[in-house]
Amino acid sequence: LEIYNHISSLEQTFSSLHSILDGMHQAVFLIDSQLQTIFSNKRAGELINSNAGLKLGKGGRLSHSSPKVDELLITKLNSTLQNYLPQGGVSVSLPDIRGLKPLSCNLIAIHPDHDTKFGYSGARIAAYISAPNISIQLPRDYLKLAYNLTGAEIDAAQIFVSEGNIGKIPEKKFVCKETARWLIKRIFEKTNTHSQPELMKLLIGVASEVV
Numbered sequence: 001l002e003i004y005n006h007i008s009s010l011e012q013t014f015s016s017l018h019s020i021l022d023g024m025h026q027a028v029f030l031i032d033s034q035l036q037t038i039f040s041n042k043r044a045g046e047l048i049n050s051n052a053g054l055k056l057g058k059g060g061r062l063s064h065s066s067p068k069v070d071e072l073l074i075t076k077l078n079s080t081l082q083n084y085l086p087q088g089g090v091s092v093s094l095p096d097i098r099g100l101k102p103l104s105c106n107l108i109a110i111h112p113d114h115d116t117k118f119g120y121s122g123a124r125i126a127a128y129i130s131a132p133n134i135s136i137q138l139p140r141d142y143l144k145l146a147y148n149l150t151g152a153e154i155d156a157a158q159i160f161v162s163e164g165n166i167g168k169i170p171e172k173k174f175v176c177k178e179t180a181r182w183l184i185k186r187i188f189e190k191t192n193t194h195s196q197p198e199l200m201k202l203l204i205g206v207a208s209e210v211v
Contacts, residue, residue: 025204026130026164029062030110030123035077036060038122047129053097054129062127069095073105080107080125091165094129105129106164108196126197128164136161136207143206147190156183161203166196 027044029037037060040048048054057063062077064070076092093102106128130136138158143149149157152173159172169180193199 025136025207026128029127029129031062031077031125031127032122033081033124034059035062035074035081035125037062044129047103051098052103053095054103064094065097066095076105076107077125077127080109083109091163091168103129104164108164108200110197111195126200128200130164136204138203138207146206149187149190153183153187153190156180157187157199157203160184160196161200161207164200 025043027047028039028041029044030039032038037056040056048056053065053069055063055065062073064073072092073094076090080090090107092105092107094105095102108126108128110123110126138154138161140151140154143154143157144151155173156169159169160166163172166180166184169175169183170177173180175183188194188199191199191202193202
């Protein structure tokens with residue numbers, strides 16, 4: 001009975017992840033501690049089938065057709081796995097072998113105690129990958145009304161969604177790191193989120209649903 005309940009809970013978790021992540025504009029890969037992909041959304045499948053260079057190799061490992069780039073990707077994945085940064089993330093540019101602009105890949109560590117929905121699935125890294133020409137615009141009026149976010153907080157949230165990395169906020173918004181940390185703290189509080197994956201899920205979900 002215990003095994004059945006565990007399997008049932010896992011099925012509910014993945015069903016919930018499907019409904020949330022399939023609506024995202026980015027390709028999302030959830031990766032476990034062995035660097036194996038345990039979940040990917042529709043956009044991820046489209047990206048893999050587009051011959052951009054990304055592929056799922058042996059054991060479901062996310063890899064790149066270029067050995068040099070693949071080595072870099074493995075290094076970045078291991079770094080993300082070994083260094084949990086609740087207020088940061090790892091960005092890596094992945095060349096598109098079709099000759100198009102590089103793909104933007106942002107790796108965010110998932111802590112099982114903080115990211116309950118993602119963590120329960122066994123995922124330890126969320127990889128968000130998007131083409132530079134894909135722009136996600138947050139509905140400013142909705143975020144102001146629904147979450148009482150200020151203009152500065154919405155600007156910070158937009159940078160996070162566009163760049164996939166909270167660490168980019170000081171650079172893009174021209175504010176000091178202390179101010180950026182304060183803005184993110186306020187966004188977490190107002191949206192009742194506690195980590196980057198959870199916040200990313202909420203913001204992209206809002207952008208996908210609100211027209």
